[in-house]
Amino acid sequence: EKNDIQSTRHGQRDHLSNETIIFVACAGENDIGSGRSLDQILDTFRSFLDDLYCLFSPLAHSTTGNDNIDIKIKRNHANNYDGSTSSHKINHSNNNNFHLIFIGPKLEPWLSKDFSSRKQYAKLSNGLQRCMRKHSGHNSNSGRMTYVDCLTLFCTEDTANVPGAVHGGRAVPDPVYFDGDGLHLSEVGYAVWKEMIEKE
Numbered sequence: 001e002k003n004d005i006q007s008t009r010h011g012q013r014d015h016l017s018n019e020t021i022i023f024v025a026c027a028g029e030n031d032i033g034s035g036r037s038l039d040q041i042l043d044t045f046r047s048f049l050d051d052l053y054c055l056f057s058p059l060a061h062s063t064t065g066n067d068n069i070d071i072k073i074k075r076n077h078a079n080n081y082d083g084s085t086s087s088h089k090i091n092h093s094n095n096n097n098f099h100l101i102f103i104g105p106k107l108e109p110w111l112s113k114d115f116s117s118r119k120q121y122a123k124l125s126n127g128l129q130r131c132m133r134k135h136s137g138h139n140s141n142s143g144r145m146t147y148v149d150c151l152t153l154f155c156t157e158d159t160a161n162v163p164g165a166v167h168g169g170r171a172v173p174d175p176v177y178f179d180g181d182g183l184h185l186s187e188v189g190y191a192v193w194k195e196m197i198e199k200e
Contacts, residue, residue: 019097020143023052024102024197028124042127049100049135049145056098056143098143101200103193104128106150107166107183109173122166125151135157153196154178154186154189 027048030120088095104125111118128161132145152160154177177189185193 021098022102023098024099025100026105029105029108029121032105032124038120040122041124042131044108045128045131045133047090049131052100053135053143099200100132100143100145101127101131101148101197102145102152103148106154107131107171107173108154109153109175109178110129112172115169118169119167122151125149148196148200150196151194153192154185161175 025182027047028041031044056065078177093150105128106120107118107121111121129147129149130149136145152165154173154176155165155171159165159170159172162170173182177186179186
């Protein structure tokens with residue numbers, strides 16, 4: 001995989017009727033860490049959004065001539081992809097819609113020593129939001145999208161909202177939300193993530 005886009009769906013059922021399928025996705029942080037450019041990451045993200053909208057568009061049925069289309073979703077357990085997939089059917093005759101909840105990048109402890117990557121995280125967050133706004137405006141009938149801004153979500157309360165928090169490097173990630181590697185979220189951090197997603 002050249003990117004770290006992952007999707008999961010809640011309320012899994014083989015056949016859905018007049019229901020909204022919810023996707024929760026995140027992408028980009030690992031790509032920056034591996035040296036991919038912002039343009040490459042955002043191009044991949046645009047393709048992901050295009051594919052998602054096409055999947056739920058009535059044109060998908062008219063093009064394939066098939067009411068039921070299988071989607072394959074990769075399973076990710078504790079940040080380790082185990083190679084398994086789950087298959088779910090979208091029945092276009094049932095007018096399924098989707099809701100994409102996209103979790104934006106977060107400032108992490110290791111970034112305190114890498115100001116260049118920190119700036120890339122901020123630019124990535126802005127770029128992802130622009131892509132989503134553009135796709136929402138052009139495809140308003142197919143589904144809806146929500147961006148969860150996490151850039152300073154896991155920073156200390158006294159630094160998250162001060163002037164220059166992001167671009168001035170003043171926002172300080174709170175270690176309580178992260179594992180010892182300064183990269184992955186702790187149980188406390190995942191609980192915050194879960195709460196944010198459930199609000200949507």
